[in-house]
Structure formats: structure tokens, C-alpha cells
Amino acid sequence: MIHISENVSPTMKKSVYVAPSDLSQIGIVVKYDFLKYLRSARLVGMLAIVTLVLLLLTALPPLLGNSYADDANKFINTYASFASILIIIGATLFAGDAIVSEFQNHTGYLLFPKPVKKWVLLAGKFLASMGAMFLVLLFYYGVALLLGLVITGSFSVLGVESLLLAMLYAVAALSVGFLISSIMKGITGAQILTFALFLFIFTIVTGVFTLGGVEPWFVVTYSSGTIGYITQNPYPTGGSDTGVGPGSLAPGGVATSSYIPDIGVAIAVMAAYTLVSLVLAYYFFSRREMSA
């Protein structure tokens, strides 16, 4: 037998609670969404991948008979070059299902009738995924910078700048992931598209434009090249023609241009991807209905 508490007045109910401000609610959503990453296998899995990458990059050179770079910036360059791929995996895991899962898993029936605006949910979820991604990047760069300090005896300031660019690229990649997640109907599709977009589609677009002699400054993965380049001192310059084929610029060869992204432009492009993707993600999310 279930008993209803006796001390409740039989008069009409009136909730005494008032929904907190939008800002406070963002904090609440961040807290519980971040808990999702802490408790799920994906953050652990991501950290395991990062650890494996760190182990391979650190252990392989001596095993192959190569010595470490004696300059901290050159040392960190190897690690920085792998940051982009880690960010793509992170965006797939932390952003790909962020919105679509509420619809596909029916948790939206629980969350959406609460007195919380859609943009608040989007912001909270985005900040939580950003937190998870930053945690991974800080671990990766933290260990790499520490190894550089121990092995070369000096600290790479350019490594820190690389970290900052990596964080900006991560935010842009997560934003695109959120946009895809707010449009797609299934979690798997959203995650595959996020991964494929960054790993293949953007790369192909970059390649095609480069072959056509047009600098693909507007492609976010091209901008992410700055994460590795910035650790080179001085910052490299591009634009030189090189030959690909049987002989350099020989008949039958293909003339290509090598481009190096400008840091200022790259930052602007990554910021633009973030802004446009998040605005569009909100547009689609706010119009999406639990009609299934």
C-alpha cells in the first residue's frame, strides 16, 4: 500500500519553486552533462588513445635508433602535429551525439518539458563537451610539454601557443559537431558524418583547391595546420611551386602550390566556423520537435 504524506494540505497545490536564471541553468546543464563524460567510456577511451599516442611518440624514436630533438620547440612539434586528429576524434565523441541523442534516446521527453530554454540547453551541453575536450588537450599537451622540459631541459613557449590554437580548433570542431547533431536523425549517422567531414571531406576540398592553385584559407582543417606550424621558429612561409610526378615540373608532372595558413586568418576562420555553426545549431535545435 502506498501512503501519500499526511502533512500535505488538501487545498490546491502551488509550487513554491521558481526556475533559476538562464545563466544558473547553464551551470546546472554543464554539471550533469559533464558527469556523462566522466562516467561514460568515451572520456576514459579518449584519454587512453591520448596516452597511447604519447607513448608511441615518446618511445618509438629511441627504439628506432633516432635521438630526440634537442630543442624544446622542435620536440613539441611532433606532438602538436597529432593534436588535430585527436581533436577530430574528440569532436566525434563529445559533440556528434550531444543533441540528437535527446531525440533518439527519448531523454528529451524528460528534459524538454522542464522550464529551460533551448539555447540554455545548447550552451550547457556545448560547454560540457568543451570541458571534456579541453581536459583531453590539457592532458596531452601537459605531458608533452613536461617531457620536452625533462628531455631538452627547456620549456616550449610555442608549445603553449600551439595548445591555445588547438583549443580554438577544438571549439570550432565541436561547434560543427553540434550543428550536425542538431540536424541528423540518428546518433551513429551524426558521429560518422562529423568524423568523415573533418577527416576526409575537408581534406579532399583542401587538396582540390590546392591543386587548383587556390589557397583553401576558408577550410577549417587547413587552418588547423597552424597548430603544428606555430611550433616552428621562424613560422614557415608557403606559396612555392613544386612538382609532383616523374620529374619536377617535367612533362606529365602536376604543378602544385604548397600553402601555409596565416595565423591571423586561421584564427578568424576557426572563430567564424564556431559562430556560424553554433547559430545554425541553435536554429535547427530550437525548431526541432519531439514528434516521433
Next chain:
Amino acid sequence: MSVPIRTENLTKNFNGFRAVDSLNIEVNKGSFMGFLGPNGAGKTTTIKILTGLLSPSSGSAYINGIDVTEEPKVALTNLGTIVETPEFYPYLTPNETLAYMGELHGMTGEDLKRRTKEVLDLVKMSEWADKRIGKFSKGMKQRVAVAQAILHEPSVVVLDEPTSGLDPRGIFEVREVLSGLKNEGYTILMSSHMLNEVQEVCDEVALINRGQLLKRGTVDELIHSANARRLEVRTFKETTEVQLMRVSQLNAVTDFESFGPRDFALSLVGGDEAQANLLEELQNIGLKVVTFKDSGISLESMYMSLIKDSR
């Protein structure tokens, strides 16, 4: 004073299909209204609009006088809901889930803990309060759903088939919780396919079909106004299958149930004349009727009668 739940010419179209058609319903303060209708009648769509999950194509839905589409955050503050079969975040425990939902409603600290314990006790889930929901059965999840719906003590509760998918014991327990809510003064709108459940716990009924309101009133009013009755029949000899089939196919018969070789019950649309004609028909079928008694009208009979009339 605002009506706790109100829809005004509420209409919803899905790719040319009109799921809700100029629906006007009101649920008065402290009332427990059953929301009835066949599959596809528009019950869930109406509830989804009331809970901010869908936007209406036209018309409005109000909770405590506040337009849900215009001011969702204010309107939904004083509302508790269970829509369809909600899923939970599998990595959270009931305590954490209720904390999450409670905090979004503005609950904090000791107050939140006290109320969480109260509602989990109420739905008999205290024992699992700190276990992750991921491995809970559907029935356990449904109880947590009830708990989160009333956690913040809303004045209005909207439930979409809250006993759906539960085993008989689960249905009994949730129904007891619902009866308890009625005594606590909540204003409740509950859709259900289970007419006996509605008859048991609700004091008002709104019946819709094809997105339109067919009838609304107290359970007693509707039963008395219905042009239907339930009859129990006992025959002198055992009935054959063919005879039973012919009875069930009679024009005025809406519902038929056989209890044994000589006993059956049916719902009949119509008044005394229809009842007299039925007796004649039974005799024509070859049944020697020993008893032929009116056992009153159930909500089920009324429901079938009204749905049949609306076709």
C-alpha cells in the same frame, strides 16, 4: 483566476495530416481529467503541445493562463509531466536525476534532498536511489518518471499513459500513486487507453477523436448521458460458436464478452427499444434466454458508443 489547463482552437498539422483540429479543452483547478480517445485521436499530440514538446500549427495552449508557446519557461515552471515513455540518462542514479530536474526547477540544498526522499519513498524506489538507471526495468523507470513529475510540487500535472508498459503490480502501484495525487489537490490531465483506470481515478473525462472533442464531463455525467447500456445474458442451453458470433455481429452491439458456456455480456447502443429488439434477435438466433439484465453502463461502453457515433 486562470484555468490550470486550457487549449484554445488548438490545431496541429503533420505534413497535411490534421492530428489536432480546433480543440478546446479546459481542466478546472483540482480536477483529475481523463483524456480518452482511440489511437491517432490526437491525445499525445495535444499533450506534447501542452508540455512544450511541439508547437501548434494554430491556436494556443495555456498552463495556468500562460501561453506555452509564447512563454515556455514561465508556463512550464509549475508543470509536472510524463510524456510517452521517457528515457533517463543511464549514467545517473534516481537521486542524481531528481537533483538535475529539481535544480532546473529552482530546488536546492536540504529542501531538494527532503523532497527527493519523499517522492522516491512514494513510488517505492528508495532502495534503488543510488543505483544507475541504465539497468532499470521499464516499470522502475516509470516510477522514477512519476517521481520527477511531482518532485517540485507543481500545481498542474500532465501524464501521457503513465501505466503504459507496466506489469499488473506496477499498474496497481502507479494507480495508487495517482489516486493519492488527486487527494493532494493537483490538477491532472491524464491520457490513457485503460478505461477502467480512468473510471477509477479520474473525476472528469474528455473524449476526443480525429483531433476533435467529442464529449466532456464528469464520469457520472457521461455515463448517464450515453446512449448505451451493458447487458448480461444467461441462456438455457449452451451457446454454439456460431450463435455467439451472430450475437457479436448484431448492429447495435458494440462490445461482446463470453464468460462461459451459458453466459455472456454485451454493450448495446440505444435505449429501451434497442434492448427489446435485441431480445427478439437473440430468440431469432435460437437462444433461449433465461436472464437478460441491464448491468449499468461502463465508461468502456460509453466510449465505444461515442466513438461509433462519431464515425
